Amino acid sequence: MDDHRSDNVQNGKLSAGKNISCWYEPGLDTRLFPELLSDLETEVVIVGGGLAGLTTAYCMVCSGKKVIVIEDGYIGSGETGRTTAQIVTALDNRYYEMEEFFGKENNALIAESHKEAINFIEEVVKKENINCDFERLSGYLFLHPSDKEENLYKELNTLQQCNINAMMLDNTPGIPIEKKCIHYPDQAQFHPLKYILGLSKAIEKKGGLIFINTHASEINHTGIVSSKGFKISAKHVVVATNAPVNNKYATMLKQWAHRSYVIAALIKKDSIPRALWWDTGDKTIHTSTPYHYVRLQSHNDEHDLLICGGEDHIVGINEGKSEEERYNDLIKWTQERFPIAEVVSKWSGEVLVPMDSIAFIGKNVFDKENVYIITGDAGIGMTYCTIGGLLVTDLINGVKNRWEEIYKPSRFILKASEPFFRMLKGDLVAVLKKxxxxxxxxxxxxxxxxxxxxxxxxxxxxxxxxxxxxxxxxxxxxxxxxxxxxxxxxxxxxxxxxxxxxxxxxxxxxxxxxxxxxxxxxxxxxx
Ligand SMILES: Cc1cc2nc3c(=O)[nH]c(=O)nc-3n(C[C@H](O)[C@H](O)[C@H](O)COP(=O)(O)OP(=O)(O)OC[C@H]3O[C@@H](n4cnc5c(N)ncnc54)[C@H](O)[C@@H]3O)c2cc1C
Ligand code: FES
Known part of the structure; x- marks a missing residue:
């Protein structure tokens, strides 16, 4: 793998950026697939070899469909190789805020979809025997200094209405500060690249085809054409490219990109409980309300890795802070709370935040009926990509799905439109700047x-x-x-x-x- 790391910055095939995340361990190879070198026909073509594309492909082959996935880099080379892979029902947005946009009933359906996504991943790991360090663990949401305790109680109340197992604790386990937190007992985590490589094997075993080094330069309702001119004709087209590359306006004007930063540091084994931690975010920064997210990952006999992310900002609005300062602040924040030693890797990635905070999954807007998109991960893409795979498979197979209306890409919720107009203003400012x-x-x-x-x-x-x-x-x-x-x-x-x-x-x-x-x-x- 090392020889491919060096030229990654120029070709972006291994990962989307110079910094490589801690998931790229020696011996883990994401290149074990061919390139598309002929015209083909299939029932479903899927563009994008990240978690969304591969979950959809897995669900489709399990339902008996003929599937082809194409990926222009190697498997997981997009945001899936840069994630921190917490698998949660504790969303980045508070459920009590979401209730204002979606109402009680739909809020409960959103919660249900995330719970089912975690269960689905757990079942697939068992059924396909995927060795990806999947584990169930507790998560703890504690207050950022700029937030109020009453908001934790509001959240707990709404979580209970949404049937999410949660309770208030007086202290936050693992963190030496005596502050209340919400305890979520049923969260999970895994190694994202090992999981999608396991999915890929299962897809191939069930007859699906995966091509890497294959860029879809044309995408329409008849299929795709690769940059080398090979065509895949298909009855259904799924675009799972994180930001949809087949939809210039309708979706990308309803969501915006954040950059999030991550460090992975050595920590002595068993020095803290295995869990997930999040603070509620800095309410003084209204554009992005950055929060911290923390997990452990097994590393060697002596140490685990403590992976901590945060310092988010809207791409293009860096609030006068350099990347180096952001990593330094992240390290300082982590050192103040966890007994970490050397920092062994640092990287950053992009998260897409929809204006009303939930993903866009379903039929592509202003397109033919057989073209689908999965986008708008809202920083919780492990579950959203999984929900995407399950929902799009039902839509293609004509199976009624109770999440269809909530996640429809055509929705525009007037109450949530303030960020939409802020974004239009931002676009105008960018044009003037140019x-x-x-x-x-x-x-x-x-x-x-x-x-x-x-x-x-x-x-x-x-x-x-x-x-x-x-x-x-x-x-x-x-x-x-x-x-x-x-x-x-x-x-x-x-x-x-x-x-x-x-x-x-x-x-x-x-x-x-x-x-x-x-x-x-x-x-x-x-x-
Ligand atoms: C720093 C960070 C931390 C995160 N932490 C978490 C977390 O803890 N929990 C969580 O749930 N979520 C988290 N997320 C979000 C999550 O990682 C993403 O939502 C998820 O990985 C997106 O997967 P995807 O399949 O939609 O996109 P990607 O993984 O980006 O896959 C899309 C693929 O499409 C390919 N592609 C694009 N265009 C073309 C084309 N024309 N032809 C062929 N292929 C193409 C790309 O090469 C790419 O590999 C985090 C994200 C970041 C950046
Ligand atoms: S991403 Fe839209 S103009 Fe560049």
């Missing part, structure tokens, strides 16, 4: 390992010089809706502040909604 962007940087002044948007012959270009001095020049205009990309110093990528598309430094698209690379000018570089 128009008025002025820069006089000479290419020669760009240092090694530095990236910047510069103006060359009146055109905005992303310029990056690698550590050996080679200059890469790409168009700085995002191929989704033409906002100007920004340099991500931490992951060495060009990120779009409008809807979160990302590109490697050489312009290859690694996150939707954009589906085309940034044009590259490196060969004509004036240097």
């Amino acid at each position: 128009w008025f962007y002025r820069d006089t940087t000479e290419l020669s002044s760009i240092k090694e390992d530095e990236g910047k948007v510069v103006i060359l012959d009146g055109q905005k270009c992303g310029a990056y010089r690698n550590p050996s001095g080679k200059l890469y020049l790409v168009s700085a205009e995002c191929t989704h809706l033409k906002c100007m990309v920004q340099w991500n110093k931490d992951e060495k990528s060009w990120d779009c502040p409008c809807h979160g598309s990302r590109f490697t430094y050489s312009g290859k698209v690694i996150n939707g909604p954009a589906n085309e690379d940034l044009p590259s000018f490196s060969e004509n570089s004036p240097e």
